[in-house]
Amino acid sequence: xSTTTRHEHTLAIDWTRCDGHxxxxxxxxxxxxxxxxxxPVLRDAPVDDDLLPHARRAVAFCPSLALRLE
Amino acid sequence: xxxxALAPEEQHPHAALPVLAxxxxxxxxxxxxxxxxxxxxxxxxxxxxxxxxxRLGGALDAVRxxxxxxxxxxxxxxxxxTPVGGRTHVLVNGSEGEPASHKDRILxxxxxxxxxxxxxxxxxxxxxxxxxxAVQDVEAHASLALAVRERTDARRVRxxxxxxxxxxxxxxxxxxxxxxxxxLPPGRRVLPTVHGIDGQPTFASNVETFAHIGLLLSLxxxxxxxxxxxxxxxxxxxxxxGDLPHAALRRGxxxxxxxxxxxxxxxxxxxxxxxxxxxxxxxSDGPGELVVSRPAxxxxxxxxxxxxxxxxxxxxxxxxxxxxxxxxxxDQSAGQCGPCFFGLPTLAGTxxxxxxxxxxxxxxxxxxxxxxxxGACSHPDGATTFVLSALDVLGEEIxxxxxxxHCGRSLLGVLPVRGAGxxx
Numbered sequence: 001x002s003t004t005t006r007h008e009h010t011l012a013i014d015w016t017r018c019d020g021h022x023x024x025x026x027x028x029x030x031x032x033x034x035x036x037x038x039x040p041v042l043r044d045a046p047v048d049d050d051l052l053p054h055a056r057r058a059v060a061f062c063p064s065l066a067l068r069l070e
Numbered sequence: 071x072x073x074x075a076l077a078p079e080e081q082h083p084h085a086a087l088p089v090l091a092x093x094x095x096x097x098x099x100x101x102x103x104x105x106x107x108x109x110x111x112x113x114x115x116x117x118x119x120x121x122x123x124x125r126l127g128g129a130l131d132a133v134r135x136x137x138x139x140x141x142x143x144x145x146x147x148x149x150x151x152t153p154v155g156g157r158t159h160v161l162v163n164g165s166e167g168e169p170a171s172h173k174d175r176i177l178x179x180x181x182x183x184x185x186x187x188x189x190x191x192x193x194x195x196x197x198x199x200x201x202x203x204a205v206q207d208v209e210a211h212a213s214l215a216l217a218v219r220e221r222t223d224a225r226r227v228r229x230x231x232x233x234x235x236x237x238x239x240x241x242x243x244x245x246x247x248x249x250x251x252x253x254l255p256p257g258r259r260v261l262p263t264v265h266g267i268d269g270q271p272t273f274a275s276n277v278e279t280f281a282h283i284g285l286l287l288s289l290x291x292x293x294x295x296x297x298x299x300x301x302x303x304x305x306x307x308x309x310x311x312g313d314l315p316h317a318a319l320r321r322g323x324x325x326x327x328x329x330x331x332x333x334x335x336x337x338x339x340x341x342x343x344x345x346x347x348x349x350x351x352x353x354s355d356g357p358g359e360l361v362v363s364r365p366a367x368x369x370x371x372x373x374x375x376x377x378x379x380x381x382x383x384x385x386x387x388x389x390x391x392x393x394x395x396x397x398x399x400x401d402q403s404a405g406q407c408g409p410c411f412f413g414l415p416t417l418a419g420t421x422x423x424x425x426x427x428x429x430x431x432x433x434x435x436x437x438x439x440x441x442x443x444x445g446a447c448s449h450p451d452g453a454t455t456f457v458l459s460a461l462d463v464l465g466e467e468i469x470x471x472x473x474x475x476h477c478g479r480s481l482l483g484v485l486p487v488r489g490a491g492x493x494x
Contacts, residue, residue: 015407016257016446035440037412 009047009069017066024067027058087172091326094297096305097281098326101180108220111183118187118287123154123195132291133303139163139276140375142364151263152273158198159267161274162189164205165239168348169488170378173307174277176324178210182217186224188280191287192273201227204244236402240447241274254404255447278307299330301365312484313383333357337381343388343463348378349395350452353459382484388467390481392460393421398487399453409444414453427475
């Protein structure tokens with residue numbers, strides 16, 4: 001049980017920007033899959049602390065600046 | 071800004087639906103002889119009482135008014151979330167981009183002053199003079215533009231003609247288009263009450279919502295709430311299409327009814343595919359025990375949305391009707407978001423193969439379930455609801471197509487789609 005409130009991170013996509021490059025699914029396969037057209041499908045789960053560095057890397061590498069952490 | 075004049079060639083003739091009120095005519099009061107000009111409007115409705123924002127919010131709370139564009143958001147909450155002041159805008163969304171829906175254009179054609187009473191009363195309560203009405207239908211536009219000229223208190227109201235289709239009629243897309251941008255929903259969540267027209271706070275709602283506000287301010291809370299269900303007092307407009315039990319409705323109709331009626335009284339009690347809430351709506355097998363009020367229908371997971379009800383006749387191919395609308399929905403994608411732009415045509419194609427007898431029912435379900443939440447607007451979500459609920463209700467029909475490659479019925483095109491040809 002923690003006494004401090006921890007911010008829970010979730011992934012979000014600006015779908016008007018996403019072009020389906022698919023890097024996010026390679027860099028963060030634990031949370032991102034691709035549909036039959038190559039567009040990301042986000043797992044409905046928060047990004048845990050151990051995944052956070054990978055998530056940040058996926059956000060940074062998104063060529064369309066569509067992926068973000070909230 | 072001035073109103074854009076429409077050239078005669080842009081005015082398309084369309085077979086107007088019959089317009090009826092069952093029980094107490096409220097929005098449609100006095101309209102049996104046609105459009106109410108300002109003098110007739112004042113005879114029928116009087117003038118709205120001037121309320122400040124606090125009092126208006128209280129009255130809206132008392133009658134539990136919900137937005138009539140589709141989202142059914144509490145109007146009082148929206149009003150309280152809108153800052154008071156001269157920079158705030160009021161936006162009347164009259165886009166009505168859904169081809170099955172006619173209630174908003176009928177209301178603007180017949181009772182434009184009721185809509186303006188509501189919009190000007192909200193503007194007054196918010197201490198602003200910035201009022202914009204965005205309209206798609208040509209006749210409704212002409213009626214409102216005339217109404218603005220008929221009155222002395224509407225000189226600053228701008229009536230804008232817009233034709234940006236289904237997704238372009240979404241309120242955030244309309245807000246962008248009115249601000250001079252493209253008629254596309256923005257990629258990040260923005261609330262019009264915070265960042266609306268020209269980046270300013272905007273109280274935006276549907277035409278029928280504003281007409282109810284006008285009514286509320288002329289009738290008062292008690293009179294307004296003297297008809298209808300306790301959870302949503304007053305009346306509602308519906309567009310009804312398909313195989314309806316009342317002779318007067320055979321061609322479809324726009325109907326004003328008190329809320330709280332059993333759905334079976336409107337569409338008949340028999341089983342069979344009934345669509346509630348239009349092309350982002352939900353199919354149900356017969357009306358069951360459903361009651362027509364937004365809170366009750368939402369609780370039953372069959373939201374009323376913009377008020378379109380349809381019952382398919384027995385002699386049309388139901389799966390064909392659903393597929394045709396799914397194709398239209400795919401065409402309506404604004405093309406901004408990949409999952410919608412690619413996913414909806416793929417889903418429509420799967421339905422096509424299903425109708426031809428291919429064993430792709432589960433494929434269709436899987437593809438539909440992938441769509442919700444993956445777009446800038448709720449278009450893919452609405453399309454999914456429409457298709458998945460149809461697949462649930464049309465079990466027998468789908469089995470017949472699987473066995474024979476068809477159901478033996480022709481496709482009558484009961485569910486209208488704009489831009490498509492006549493019924494096959």
